[in-house]
Amino acid sequence: MTQTVAGTAVRQLVEAGVRTAYTVPGESFLPLLDAWEAEHGVRLVSTRHESGAAFMAEAEAKLTGRPALALASRGPGAANLAIGVHTARQDQTPLIAILGQVESGARGRESFQEVDLAAMYAPLTGWAREARAAEEVPSLLAEAHRAATGPRPGPVALAVPADFWTAAYDEGMPLAPGGDQHAQTARSSGESADESADGLAEHLAGLLSSAHRPVAICGPGDRVGRETLRAACEAAGFGVYSAFRRQDCFDEDHPHFLGHLGLGVPAQVRQALDEADLVMVLGTRLDAITAQDHRYPLPHQHLVLVGTGLPRPRHPGLTTVLDADPHAVLAALVRRATGATEAGYQGPRSPGAPQSARAAARERWERHHAAAVRYARPTGEATRPGTVHPAEVVTALRRLVPDDVILTNDAGNFSAFFHRHWGFRATHRLLAPCNGAMGYAVPAAVAAKLHRPRNTVVALVGDGGVLMTGQEIETAVRHAAPIVVLAFQNGMYGTIAMHQATSHGRLAGVDIGRLDLATWARGLGAEGFVLDDPARVEAVLAEALRCGRPCVVDVRTDPDVIAPGRRLSGLLEPAGHPT
The missing domain is CATH 3.40.50.1220 (TPP-binding domain)
Known part of the structure; x- marks a missing residue:
């Protein structure tokens, strides 16, 4: 029976161990979506933004060690996907990005959303190609998988014109990605x-x-x-x-x-x-x-x-x-x-x-560290009324979670408290972007919970990061993935504020404003909690961990507590700019 290029590609990916495709669906790869949906034993996760799809794919691959799949459409979709691909590149995470392209006959004619996708992705990946004929798509996909899992694992990108997916393909499936012929070993000639x-x-x-x-x-x-x-x-x-x-x-x-x-x-x-x-x-x-x-x-x-x-x-x-x-x-x-x-x-x-x-x-x-993991508030570290200290939240969470917890960590100054006060064990799993990409934690937590449903999964994120990709909480709700999101809210881009205070003695463009993140979470179908009372830190976290649904804990923190052992006011005052 004659197979299509889309059907062949799906079979290749499945045989290579890929089980989840993350995407914002686009018209440039509709046959591929249809073939994936028809395949038994795989999952199609429709995300709220391509950056969420890419972060989910990166987190899955980091957790499983196998390449994960992210799909995006031409132009804007591919541009949105790029942040997660860059994260995979920096973290040496195997990821396969398949990008829909304009129809082959329309290439080079300033077509709608047309971009040279291979050129666009070349600096972000270890391998980026665009298919020039329908019959070469399966062989290019096998090559892409080899590159993703090669000596330096990382992301790859394959752009495919929209009309290629429905083309007939009856040449027999090329060697499935990851086949024995391409196994990577350290051996030299004649050695095992x-x-x-x-x-x-x-x-x-x-x-x-x-x-x-x-x-x-x-x-x-x-x-x-x-x-x-x-x-x-x-x-x-x-x-x-x-x-x-x-x-x-x-x-x-x-x-x-x-x-x-x-x-x-x-x-x-x-x-x-x-x-x-x-x-x-x-x-x-x-x-x-x-x-x-x-x-x-x-x-x-x-x-x-x-x-x-x-x-x-x-x-x-x-x-x-x-x-x-x-x-x-x-x-x-x-x-x-x-x-x-x-x-x-x-x-x-x-x-x-x-x-x-x-x-x-x-x-x-x-x-240096022993006191940190048992955190007792030092003299002079009081917070403003209606706020809690990030270190108290981190150390309380550490006491409450099981030893097989999966933690996803965003970028931002809040994370310094996590790194300083957690106390890691090798049974924990940490998914975090080495490139400092904001917006990673929530999508990564969704992917982690989908692939490790029995594990407790906690995302730690700042208010800046949660406003970038926090809408993926809706994805968690739709897929019944009960993640716990701790959103540390201090009303500013804290990392940049600290750099500005240190360098210039004043702030510019870092305000976010106070938000009701608990109500926002409920609007997305999740549970929402507010943590603004130091006396209730452990009680609120315990309730969130046992609620059994996706939930957001709105952790209200003092903007002056900018980093472990540092006050924003202390950085501003020498220049005559108190908070």
């Missing part, structure tokens, strides 16, 4: 993946053995393997930092944990990284925030990159690249250490006693 990992682990073990103060900066827990990372650091004796917004890769109460390389990291937490002679970067690019505005690695430090397709940072010192699956290399490192122990090996042979250096670093971390 295990043999290659064992060889690299032996090399890494030698570097660690000769290091005085080795530390690791770790990326996504699913990429490095949470239990394997724990076993490896215990066996080899190195300390662990989590990369920016990758705190769920490691238990923060583990004695080898040294800190989170996010924003505003105190000097005492960075001290172990300053003193390190060997810095391993495991399964993540060394982005600007993780590298503390490109401070690290220091010139004298030996940088070791472990992972496939990692960009090599500018580093004047010695750099070693182990281009292999970091999970496999760490697992081999553990096997090697286990075998050595059974043979009488007594532990790391480092001449600099890294255990004592690491213990001192851990003590500094505990002094």
Whole structure:
């Protein structure tokens, strides 16, 4: 039976493990929508904005490790989708964007909503193409999947003219995306993946053995393997930092944990990284925030990159690249250490006693962090009447949620309280945009709940971010996805306000205004709660967590409490501009 291009594309995606398509439906890919809707065992999620669709697809892929699908129409739809695609690029998340294009006969004629989509998406993806003939769509889709799941995972974009979808396709399905022919391994000629990992682990073990103060900066827990990372650091004796917004890769109460390389990291937490002679970067690019505005690695430090397709940072010192699956290399490192122990090996042979250096670093971390996770309001941190302190909300939430909670985190100054006061365990899952994209948390929470319906899913977002994509709460209502949204409302774009206060001593264009977010949520079909009384923080959060429906907690916060340990008025007053 002759198949259409649309039907063939759907079968390819399904065989590759794709189960959800996120979209704002558009006329340029109607046959693809129809074919997807007719397919058994898949879900079509119609979102309220293409940015929500892209964030949902990115969050799903981050959670499952498999490429997710986002569909958008030509011109405006593709432009709206771009923010989530950029997020996937920065976070190295596999995502397939299929973009409807104008009809093939109308290309190049200033047609309605016509844009060169491949050129538009080229800087945002690792692979962007436009089909020039209907019969090449399936092969291009297979190529797109290979690129999305290649050595450096990330987003890809395929633009398809509207009339191609209904064209007949009877050439037989090309190799399904993700087929064995294209499996990525670390092996060299004649070696198995295990043999290659064992060889690299032996090399890494030698570097660690000769290091005085080795530390690791770790990326996504699913990429490095949470239990394997724990076993490896215990066996080899190195300390662990989590990369920016990758705190769920490691238990923060583990004695080898040294800190989170996010924003505003105190000097005492960075001290172990300053003193390190060997810095391993495991399964993540060394982005600007993780590298503390490109401070690290220091010139004298030996940088070791472990992972496939990692960009090599500018580093004047010695750099070693182990281009292999970091999970496999760490697992081999553990096997090697286990075998050595059974043979009488007594532990790391480092001449600099890294255990004592690491213990001192851990003590500094505990002094910095222990009080934060038990938060007791310091003197001078009172908030205005009718507001609550963000730190109290975060620490109360931490006490109430189960250990398998999934947290989605938006961009904004409110998130500094989350990173500072949470206290992560490796059983938690954190979905957060490393590129600082506002509006991520609510759509990401919807996708997380759809794919992990038994888990508690909590979105943390500011009032700026919730007004960008918060309408996806309606999507949660429609799909019966009971997420809990904590919307921290201080009436301003707090991050920009803090930068302006620090740089100029005055504010410009940062006002949002006070809103009734609880009533707004009810208008979208969700539950709404107001949290404005410090005495009721735990009670309101507990009620939201057990309500069993999508809900929004309107967390009223003091705009003067701009960041942990900082007051906006204190930043403005030196320039003579009190709040």
